[in-house]
Amino acid sequence: MIVIMDPRATGDEIESVTQEIQKIGFRPFMNPGVERKVIAVLGELDVHKADLIDHFQAMAGVARVELISDLWKLASRSYHPGDSVVDAGGALIGGNEIVVAAGPCSVESEEQMLQLAHEAKAAGAKLLRGGAFKPRTSPYAFQGLGEEGLRILAKASDETGLPVVTEVMDTHDVDMVCRYADVLQIGTRNMQNYALLKRVGSTGYPVLLKRGLGSKIRDLLMSAEYIISEGNQNVILCERGITTFEDSTRNTTDINAVPVLKNWTHLPVMLDPSHATGNWQYVGPVAKAAVAAGADGLLIEIHADPAHALSDGPQSLKPSKFRQLMGQLRLIAQAVDRTMGDGG
Numbered sequence: 001m002i003v004i005m006d007p008r009a010t011g012d013e014i015e016s017v018t019q020e021i022q023k024i025g026f027r028p029f030m031n032p033g034v035e036r037k038v039i040a041v042l043g044e045l046d047v048h049k050a051d052l053i054d055h056f057q058a059m060a061g062v063a064r065v066e067l068i069s070d071l072w073k074l075a076s077r078s079y080h081p082g083d084s085v086v087d088a089g090g091a092l093i094g095g096n097e098i099v100v101a102a103g104p105c106s107v108e109s110e111e112q113m114l115q116l117a118h119e120a121k122a123a124g125a126k127l128l129r130g131g132a133f134k135p136r137t138s139p140y141a142f143q144g145l146g147e148e149g150l151r152i153l154a155k156a157s158d159e160t161g162l163p164v165v166t167e168v169m170d171t172h173d174v175d176m177v178c179r180y181a182d183v184l185q186i187g188t189r190n191m192q193n194y195a196l197l198k199r200v201g202s203t204g205y206p207v208l209l210k211r212g213l214g215s216k217i218r219d220l221l222m223s224a225e226y227i228i229s230e231g232n233q234n235v236i237l238c239e240r241g242i243t244t245f246e247d248s249t250r251n252t253t254d255i256n257a258v259p260v261l262k263n264w265t266h267l268p269v270m271l272d273p274s275h276a277t278g279n280w281q282y283v284g285p286v287a288k289a290a291v292a293a294g295a296d297g298l299l300i301e302i303h304a305d306p307a308h309a310l311s312d313g314p315q316s317l318k319p320s321k322f323r324q325l326m327g328q329l330r331l332i333a334q335a336v337d338r339t340m341g342d343g344g
């Protein structure tokens, strides 16, 4: 349920409504900085809905009261009808501009990361990606450089001016990752790690939340709700392919997820064609489909020497191919009335 205050409501009136919500046993939530004063009433609303609506409707300063039928409340378009724009370290995601985050799967060395960071920037990427903590299927596979990888990412960011998105896998590492990165990535395997979601929610840092490989769109939104209900509405959703019976690609891109999410939520939506396909040859076609379908951004893996990459070489684009793709994406962006920045 949401209580929409009259634009002329006084601070005291807003305070009275907030206190009343608490008194009845619910949790009030108000988006800081949003002009339309809307107070969400969070908690189990199974009983006496009609009475509650009448109760709040009668209070001074209240314009109207609405029920939000979606299970995700704060992520819902009914709660926030406009598109949310997330400031990801200066890169605005969710506005008219399509934003591309590019970089290697794993940070492997300073030399590798700096080179790719300059390539990414020159091609028009607005964020750098790179994993320092890697969620690998095998415990014997390369696990990432840890804090050294974060330090390298921060250096690449300093040199290029591009903000950094990197995965955090453990609640104990959140503070450390915040010291180096601009955006915290929650990987597919951790989409339903609720302790981690709450922890990143409490930081206020932008969060790139990837869809679980076996999760429904609804579950993705419920996970976003965990983060937002901690007071952090800076959530960017990312479709990255799901597991299906199809085995000709690593995962199956759920392109439908893009328009469905844009319909159901105000949060920005990105798509990761690298993990969705697992094959560099299909990254371009799926990236183009994502922009055409209304995605707000892309997460793309690049590598100068994919054959020797420490992780995900087969799905990594060489910088020259990435540049070429960015040129094509710009044309598709124009065709759907979006912009896409140049390199520099």
Ligand code: PEP
Pocket (backbone or CB within 6 Å): 105, 131, 135, 167, 186, 187, 188, 189, 210, 240, 272, 275
């Ligand atoms: C990644 O983007 O580095 C990654 C591991 O992706 P996912 O969690 O989608 O597999």
Ligand code: MN
Pocket (backbone or CB within 6 Å): 105, 106, 275, 301, 311, 312
């Ligand atoms: Mn990867």
